[in-house]
Amino acid sequence: MAGRLSELARKHMVPGAQLAVHRGGETLSVAVGATRSGGGEPVTTGTAFAFGSVSKAFTATAVLQLVSDGDLELDLPICEYVPELREPVDESMSSITLRHLLSHTSGLVADHELDDIEERSLLRYASSVAATRLLHRPGQCFSYANTGYNLLGRAVEAVTGMTWRTAVEDFLLRPLDIGPVFLHGPAGSPARSRAINHTVRPDDDRARPVGLFLPQTWAPASGLAGSAEDLAGFARLHMGLHPAANAVLGDDHRRDMHTPVPGADAFGMADGWGLGLACYTDADSRPGASPFDWFGHDGTVDGGTCHLRFQPETGTAVAFTANATTGTLLWSDIVEELRALGISVADYHPDVPGTATSPDPGRLLGDYLNGDTRFSLRPHCDGIRLSDRTGLVADVTLHDRMIFTARRVDASEAPYTGRFVLDGATGDVALMQLGGRSAQRLTTAA
Known part of the structure; x- marks a missing residue:
């Protein structure tokens, strides 16, 4: 498998990658390439790669540990544990629960940031979130939110008296024999090298x-x-x-994390969402099998990708890391390779109609807002171009059922998938959902 992984990594210009497959009670692990393009150390099976949003699955597991211990309750308002949220600007925020946060159904903006990116205090972060407004009422729909998971970190701190880092390290990582590596602060395991991330442009x-x-x-x-x-x-x-499974998290609470939450329609990201884990439908499932039998999470950070899938029924797990933006394309190839070997890894494939359409662009053009993130849809040549203030520029292809795909013009990545959501009362476009995030329509472009 190492030879094939090396071949695919070269194809996608990925400097370094790891693949681990657990099946039949054994784990096969391979590592290829280097920690840095043109040099660096050889990647080993112990090299640390940035997990990106796969970190959320660890934070969620720590929260469920505290639920199991009786320190937290899933359906109590988060403000019961986080006093900074007890007098929010938006009164609806007072009804957000841990369940809402874990399943991305809270209505919080996706990517709230403090002015000082070096600020470490989650208390100050929570106080700042209290001054924001929700996209929708809690529980109404799915909108992926880093903000919500940072608040979960604050809840962990509030009930344990520890920092999030210390709690995750002591309660979860070390019992699982995982040498902790954190992207901020002192290295948890100084002996472990870390891969440098890379961008690949077309x-x-x-x-x-x-x-x-x-x-x-x-x-x-x-x-x-x-x-x-x-x-x-x-x-x-x-x-x-x-070996430490039952001591770390009981079976009932593991099942809670694997159960899709009603209303968590994660279009563009997964087939469903549980308490901290994405749910995936295996197209090869036998008749009568559960529609969601694979679970996991994906992670992307600047110049790096990470993917995790596991199927409890068969005891199969697949994990992949890469230190380049094109790791998402490499992951897709790996899924197909494993399927050919009889390991039918479930991966999300949104139901995108094959035929492109040309609806009245006046219904769609304009600005869409999620917190400080503003997306713009404008005419470009004979089509539509999507952009934001971070430098995202993508060409949009429209499909039936108000679905669209957007391919970046500056990087070789898989296209984003999104859709437009209509206002039930007026029939006008009210939201744009992109990559699992919802953004409210603000203006109409000329």
């Missing part, structure tokens, strides 16, 4: 190193790093196969 012939931009208060959402082997060990916990 007009370039090599991967170029890129810095990692991650506010310190986003650690609960994206602040962990580790190896594909570490992720396989984490999956073994959730399948009840790790």
